[in-house]
Amino acid sequence: MISARSLVKAYKVKGKPDFVAVDGLDFEVAPGESFGLLGPNGAGKSTTMKMIGAVSTRTGGDLSILGLDPDRYGPEIRSRLGVVPQQDNLDAELNARENLYVYGRYFGLPGKVCHQKADELLAFAQLEDKAKSKVDALSGGMKRRLTIARGLINDPRILLLDEPTTGLDPQARHVLWDRLFRLKERGTTLVLTTHYMDEAEQLCDRLIVVDKGRIMAEGTPASLIREHSSREVLEVRFGSDRNQQAADTLQGVGDRVEVLPDRVLIYAADGEAALERVTAEGLEPITSLVRRSSLEDVFLRLTGRSLIE
């Protein structure tokens, strides 16, 4: 469905060398796959999405979407994509249903079909009772669901979602994940960017970890964790001025020890056993927590930085 080879996007900056936002990405997305780009803010995820969305042209490399070059066949590609942008861009002068209707018209769908699709999608987005509400009267989660519904008006082959749940409360996120999961079950190809690891783990069959416009790692969430982290993580807090000192003492416990400003992470196959070793060293953490390794740990391992800074 999508094939990128050495994909580059650079921006001209006056009086300075070009700013390279995307620096040679290689990836493929297969039909029905749910593919994620995981990385911190400014990693080049949104820029990549704009190139896949055939609105921003590449500076170098090759890109093919549905077998077509986006530089030449933008309208053709966009006619088969659904796009959910990072910032909602619904028309506030129109109500929820009208937003869906006019968007359907953009794809050349006849008015009757647009009305029918609008009703179906309002049901899918669980917004039937908000059909006549103006956009401003909807909550953040509802606006996102409406934007997703709008992105589905043309039964897209590929749905692009840029940070779909950023800024939503946990309940709204779960409702949204449920809807996206249904799409995935129906076989829609999903491409999403996120800086939330739990989101990537929930929704992505495969993902690339991106930092500074480059791919740091690629694989399924489970394989990335297996490859780059231990099975479990012990998080211990000693107080911000004692964490470093405690970590020095704990070197050798587990596979690896990482110090963050507020806590110490100990990577180990058995977290409980590691905790026993910590107390055996005579250290008494203020709090301790044993959890499974996540993609956050993978990112920390690969870049030495946390995803959300």
Added chain:
Amino acid sequence: MSSPSAASPPPPPVDAGAPALDDLRAEAFAWARKPRRFGSWYVTEHMVRAMRAYGWTIVVGAVGQPILYLLGLAVGLAALITVPIVDHGQQVSYLMFVAPALLATATISVASEEMTYPVMSGFKWRRYFYGFNASPLSSPQIANGVIAGATARMFVASVAYYLIVWLLPFGAVPNPATGWLAIFAGVLAGLAFGIPLMAYAGSIQDDKGQFALVQRFIFMPMFLFSGTFYPLDTLPLWLQWIGWISPLWHGAELGRVATYGAAVDPLMIGIHIAYLLALSIGGYVWGRRIFVRRLAT
């Protein structure tokens, strides 16, 4: 750091039931055919639909403004100005003289509304142009749709104005056979003012009250010094240039030819039309470029 390709597992095998690339391509070509051809009209449809949210303002403005002006001028000012106006050597009533200029003012004022805030909103406040642009529509089609939507509203204003000055018993349109052409002169003046303004609005990154400045220092002086209320040649030469460059004067002169057959040199009629077209086309080229550039970032 692992190299992207070395550590990466191959993508999952393509589902046997998945469509072939050739089919996907053919499907995309079929879907894009109508948007490529009619995309500008889809945007127009959207803009007009969005205007319904303030439909009453449009109707009341289009009908109320001429009535207020006519009452004010015909019953008030015209009663004071008993000497007929001499326009291009022809004596006309004061109301006959001002009506075509007021019609052009109405369309220009619609243009100054529809080509500013909605454009700023589309790019910056609501960002809905980016939503349009994610669909098969192209950036120039979005610009076309904004212009066509505004033109539709200008026509509503222009037709309403014309009907009122023609039908009310003030005798403002002695030549109804050609008078209706004033509607088009007004819309052309609106486009000549509005399209460059749309391009300017598209180039604004931050709203620092620029539109209020346009209103005060471009629209108002244009309204006052474009031969709207008195023939332009009664002004001293050092003020006449404001009229020469103003779309309002060119539009009003064309309207006067239409409504009472003002004795304007045919060459000047050509110049009026050419000037208004030049502003519209120049503004379009500029605006189109701004839309393309801004929507690609």
